[in-house]
Amino acid sequence: MIVEQNVPLQAYNSFGIVAKARELVRVRSEADVLALLADAGRAAQPKFVLGGGSNIVLTGDVRPLVLKVEVTGRRVVDDGPRATIIEAGAGENWHEFVRWTLDQGFPGLENLALIPGTVGASPVQNVGAYGVETQDRFESLDAIDLATGRVFTLDAAQCAFGYRDSVFKHAPPKDGEASGGMPRGMGLAGRALILRVRFRLPKPWKPVLGYLDLERKRAEAGVREPTPRQIFDWVCAIRAGKLPDPRVLGNAGSFFKNPTVTPEQCTDIIAREPGIVHYPMPDGSVKLAAGWLIDACGWKGKSVGNAGVYEKQALVLVNRGGATGGEVVTLARAIQTSVYERFGIRLEPEPVVV
Incomplete structure (x- = not known):
């Protein structure tokens, strides 16, 4: 069991927010967890499990014992x-x-x-x-x-x-x-x-297509029956074109979940906003594109301190350099307020705020 003190976490969260773990344990096997639990002092501490850090917003130093998951194979x-x-x-x-x-x-x-x-x-x-x-x-x-x-x-x-x-x-x-x-x-x-x-x-493998972006890629390539590798390459290209690389511009990917509404609610919104992007779901509900809602409220490219809304995709919040977790949370709450006031819809964040 490897235990480290005062560990910088900037490299361990995709937002690139500066924070520290008071104490961090590197978990590379279940034996590491058992060794931890055998230590009475550490076993009693609150714990925070950290994977790739791509779905968290750190608002300060992490006081619980951080368990950095590094199990491979x-x-x-x-x-x-x-x-x-x-x-x-x-x-x-x-x-x-x-x-x-x-x-x-x-x-x-x-x-x-x-x-x-x-x-x-x-x-x-x-x-x-x-x-x-x-x-x-x-x-x-x-x-x-x-x-x-x-x-x-x-x-x-x-x-x-x-x-x-x-x-x-x-x-x-x-x-x-x-x-x-x-x-x-x-x-x-x-x-x-x-x-x-x-x-x-x-088995047998069947391609999952149907999304407009993938259909566009298939049409551009002139491919009727794509291979798994072609779909992999297309998805990589689509995501790279829409989402910033966290190694270059800190972010946690899509920040908000796409909300679902009833068909009646959707009809009401369409009457006011004919261009809203929406998708009928198998259970009869309708999923709305959160990015479209945020863009419609004028947030694309805007910032609060050093936290901003990505210029190419309004669903992504980014660290423009030195952003704090507090700035990210403040920006997110302001966006939630705008969307609710205009559409009556409450956006739910995907990342966990720590």
């Missing part, structure tokens, strides 16, 4: 006639893992290319893009209870996936005792650390 668990099961350590870089699956000849994750962060964060956030979400390819995961040290396995139903949501984003009940190796209650935020994630890649 990739392997094929099973290659059957109906699906291939692939496993990766929670600390693996997500995009490189997606690339690796294609290199091994196992397609299915190509629509999720270039999403920042780690493999372990993918089920926490139920990451999704261009018609595919983690839950569509998820098999199971192994996690460790930070109170008891017990390792447990969750399937998709137990992860309670929702739109950019899962059991890992909700706090456990105060009386949530461990039961059968798994913490009782639905909330696992701050209670569990994901070690490994397994994905089920179905």
Whole structure:
């Protein structure tokens, strides 16, 4: 178990916000967690699990004990006639893992290319893009209870996936005792650390298209039946054209969730705003493009201090250089107020404010 004091976190959060961890433990195996729990002083401390830092806004130094997830490893668990099961350590870089699956000849994750962060964060956030979400390819995961040290396995139903949501984003009940190796209650935020994630890649492979940007790429290339690698390259090109590279301009990707409304609400909004971008959903609701709502309120390119709205995509908030977490939060709240006052819709942030 490697323990470090007063660790700068600027390189560990994609917003590039300056902050420190009072104490940081590098978790490279479940043995590291067990060693931590055997230390009475550290075991009793509040804990903050940190993966790739691509979905957080740091508003100051982190007082809880930071558990930096660095569990690595990739392997094929099973290659059957109906699906291939692939496993990766929670600390693996997500995009490189997606690339690796294609290199091994196992397609299915190509629509999720270039999403920042780690493999372990993918089920926490139920990451999704261009018609595919983690839950569509998820098999199971192994996690460790930070109170008891017990390792447990969750399937998709137990992860309670929702739109950019899962059991890992909700706090456990105060009386949530461990039961059968798994913490009782639905909330696992701050209670569990994901070690490994397994994905089920179905056979035969079928391309997931349908999104306008992908259809445009297919038309430009003159390709009727694209390969997984072509879709991977198209997604990378689309995302690179819309979203800034966090290594160049700090950001956390899409900052707000796309809100859903009833068909009646959508009809009412269209009557006032005919150009609003919206998508009918399978459950009968209608998803609205949060970026369009923010742009319509005139926020694209605007700033609060050193935090700003990206010029090419209003859904992305950026660090223009030296932004604090407070400036990011202030900007986000101002945007929420504008959208609510104009459209009567409350935007929900994706990142976790720490």
